[in-house]
Amino acid sequence: MSQNPHGTVTGNRGLQLEEPLIFEQGVAGRTGVDLPAAPQVKSRLGKAARKGTIGLPGLSEPQAIRHYTRLSQKNFAIDAGMYPLGSCTMKHNPRLNEKMVRLPGLADLHPMQPQSTVQGALALIDTLAHWLKTLTGMPAVAMSPAAGAQGELCGVMAIKAAHEAKGDHGRKVILVPESAHGTNPATAAACGYSVESIPANERGRVDLDALKAKLGPHVAGIMITNPNTCGLFENDIVEIGKAVHAAGGYFYCDGANFNAIVGRVRPGDLGIDCMHINLHKTFSTPHGGGGPGSGPVVLSAALAPYAPVPFVVHGPDGFKLVEEEAGEAAKAFGRLKGFHGQMGMFVRALTYMMSHGSDGMRQASEDAVLNANYIQARLGDIMTAPFPGPCMHEALFDDRFLNGSGVSTLDMAKALIDEGFHPMTMYFPLVVHGAFLIEPTESEHKATLDQFIAVMRSLVERIKKGDTQFLHDAPKLTPRRRLDETLAARKPVLRWRPAAPERQAAE
Numbered sequence: 001m002s003q004n005p006h007g008t009v010t011g012n013r014g015l016q017l018e019e020p021l022i023f024e025q026g027v028a029g030r031t032g033v034d035l036p037a038a039p040q041v042k043s044r045l046g047k048a049a050r051k052g053t054i055g056l057p058g059l060s061e062p063q064a065i066r067h068y069t070r071l072s073q074k075n076f077a078i079d080a081g082m083y084p085l086g087s088c089t090m091k092h093n094p095r096l097n098e099k100m101v102r103l104p105g106l107a108d109l110h111p112m113q114p115q116s117t118v119q120g121a122l123a124l125i126d127t128l129a130h131w132l133k134t135l136t137g138m139p140a141v142a143m144s145p146a147a148g149a150q151g152e153l154c155g156v157m158a159i160k161a162a163h164e165a166k167g168d169h170g171r172k173v174i175l176v177p178e179s180a181h182g183t184n185p186a187t188a189a190a191c192g193y194s195v196e197s198i199p200a201n202e203r204g205r206v207d208l209d210a211l212k213a214k215l216g217p218h219v220a221g222i223m224i225t226n227p228n229t230c231g232l233f234e235n236d237i238v239e240i241g242k243a244v245h246a247a248g249g250y251f252y253c254d255g256a257n258f259n260a261i262v263g264r265v266r267p268g269d270l271g272i273d274c275m276h277i278n279l280h281k282t283f284s285t286p287h288g289g290g291g292p293g294s295g296p297v298v299l300s301a302a303l304a305p306y307a308p309v310p311f312v313v314h315g316p317d318g319f320k321l322v323e324e325e326a327g328e329a330a331k332a333f334g335r336l337k338g339f340h341g342q343m344g345m346f347v348r349a350l351t352y353m354m355s356h357g358s359d360g361m362r363q364a365s366e367d368a369v370l371n372a373n374y375i376q377a378r379l380g381d382i383m384t385a386p387f388p389g390p391c392m393h394e395a396l397f398d399d400r401f402l403n404g405s406g407v408s409t410l411d412m413a414k415a416l417i418d419e420g421f422h423p424m425t426m427y428f429p430l431v432v433h434g435a436f437l438i439e440p441t442e443s444e445h446k447a448t449l450d451q452f453i454a455v456m457r458s459l460v461e462r463i464k465k466g467d468t469q470f471l472h473d474a475p476k477l478t479p480r481r482r483l484d485e486t487l488a489a490r491k492p493v494l495r496w497r498p499a500a501p502e503r504q505a506a507e
């Protein structure tokens with residue numbers, strides 16, 4: 001075999017096996033199953049009949065199993081180790097959630113079944129809605145949005161519908177802080193608004209005076225994340241809400257970081273009009289490669305009438321889905337997605353809530369904040385924090401401590417991979433230069449946090465001694481080293497083509 005970075009004959013490293021693509025492994029005629037010879041029938045496909053082969057690789061069953069098992073082992077997951085990806089809340093997904101969602105009475109449902117046969121499922125959606133309203137102190141919730149970003153779309157569409165219902169067509173601007181997640185300005189723009197950015201103050205919070213100066217009859221609303229993407233609580237949030245309402249706008253709160261405040265703060269008490277909740281962050285349903293998201297949106301009384309269909313109501317004959325924009329849903333802005341929401345995620349999130357109870361959820365958010373502050377305190381003397389004071393659920397550092405070393409945040413992230421940690425979120429939020437956004441979540445034990453801290457400390461100590469080459473070379477121990485991620489995103493090669501036949505190659 002050709003040269004490989006591990007210096008082994010096979011290219012394998014320990015039990016991490018190197019192998020070609022599944023198509024490259026395929027051999028014509030090899031198969032994992034024995035099929036009887038196809039009966040000779042006269043094709044009625046005419047010109048539509050396939051001329052070439054179907055192009056599937058010929059593999060034995062063990063080959064196929066090994067290939068996919070190895071692929072799955074190359075994938076880092078929260079089940080494999082600490083995954084401190086800030087703003088993403090990669091917490092443990094309790095197995096009880098998985099057990100509940102696999103109950104045949106829930107797993108085998110079909111969204112087109114008659115409603116009389118799915119009363120239990122509708123009751124479950126209604127119960128989850130009740131908990132979400134209770135935890136947020138909000139009167140209504142739209143359950144159907146399929147992710148945080150779609151929840152944002154839902155909330156801003158409700159804001160737009162509310163202004164239009166009042167005949168207020170002059171509001172063309174949504175205000176968004178500089179530190180916002182990219183989905184916030186993207187959502188506002190997708191709804192036809194122009195976005196004006198609000199600067200942060202030296203404490204990493206929204207600059208209240210700058211915000212007030214931007215308010216006026218042209219502003220439809222603001223979108224603010226709380227706790228914000230610097231991992232800080234927006235202390236002026238009540239005053240922000242009052243100022244926005246006084247100017248006739250609505251207050252969208254990005255609730256992706258709800259994990260830090262569940263059981264401690266009810267967003268409804270802060271004067272917000274709508275907020276999406278990422279069930280897949282706060283309420284432990286798997287995300288990323290592990291499953292779809294779910295982004296229910298809680299709504300104030302002012303916005304509730306514009307919530308999308310469908311929604312569940314409880315009538316004299318039991319539970320019912322309101323699916324048409326008529327009657328009680330006459331003002332609904334429409335429908336956001338097919339069917340009724342991410343049922344599997346509803347089951348998991350409700351299981352999480354009921355198994356934790358209100359005290360358990362409060363404890364979880366307190367522990368998430370404690371863990372992040374532990375990291376901030378233990379690394380604060382060797383790394384540089386852009387803002388003073390304790391943090392909420394994530395610790396934020398900038399790259400000033402790397403000044404003059406030639407080492408970047410990216411190099412540090414790559415070195416963490418060699419040490420067995422998923423890197424933190426880097427270069428976000430944009431308001432901080434070379435950001436390290438570390439969110440340990442409440443799932444991590446102190447021993448794991450100590451190990452993470454020890455790794456970071458040792459990296460920084462080596463940098464201080466001028467020992468930096470290893471950081472530029474990292475990761476050294478992974479199946480692949482530094483990939484050109486920009487090129488991969490800009491020019492993705494998604495199609496495998498067979499190598500040219502030898503005869504042609506020889507010509």
Ligand SMILES: *Cc1c(COP(=O)(O)O)cnc(C)c1O
Nearest residue numbers: 087147148149181183254256293
């Ligand atoms: C995760 C996140 C979102 C988007 O949520 P998705 O479910 O990924 O669409 C929006 N805002 C913030 C602050 C987030 O962390």
